[in-house]
Amino acid sequence: MYTKKEFEEQLETLYNYYAAPIHKLVERSGLTRPTVTKFLEGKTLRSYNQDTLIEAVIKMNEEAQVKRRSLQERGKRVIQLELGLVEGENIEKSESA
Numbered sequence: 001m002y003t004k005k006e007f008e009e010q011l012e013t014l015y016n017y018y019a020a021p022i023h024k025l026v027e028r029s030g031l032t033r034p035t036v037t038k039f040l041e042g043k044t045l046r047s048y049n050q051d052t053l054i055e056a057v058i059k060m061n062e063e064a065q066v067k068r069r070s071l072q073e074r075g076k077r078v079i080q081l082e083l084g085l086v087e088g089e090n091i092e093k094s095e096s097a
Contacts, residue, residue, distance in 0.1 A: 007054065011040070014057050017064035021057075028056040 014021045025036045029052050039045055039053045 007057075010054075010057050010061060013061050013064075017061065017068075021060070024060060025053060025056055028060065029053055 018024055022033065022036050022040065025031075025039075026033050029036065031049055031052065035045065035049055036053065039050065045053070
């Protein structure tokens with residue numbers, strides 16, 4: 001289980017990845033907006049609701065991190081392709097000169 005500090009870091013990460021995480025948490029957890037709001041404010045909830053929301057936060061962060069890594073890799077490949085094309089053009093230009 002997470003310590004309070006570790007979970008606060010998870011919530012901070014959640015807010016970094018999602019502009020309005022409350023809507024996503026409501027969808028993901030199936031709980032009501034007031035329950036999710038209480039959770040995000042750090043208020044006491046029934047343990048099964050809290051566990052559901054903690055699990056949702058962790059999964060959402062993991063999914064966002066995977067997506068971010070995928071985008072970074074795709075960006076690197078695009079840059080490598082562009083550099084390869086530019087180098088190829090420079091070689092063609094120097095050979096024709």
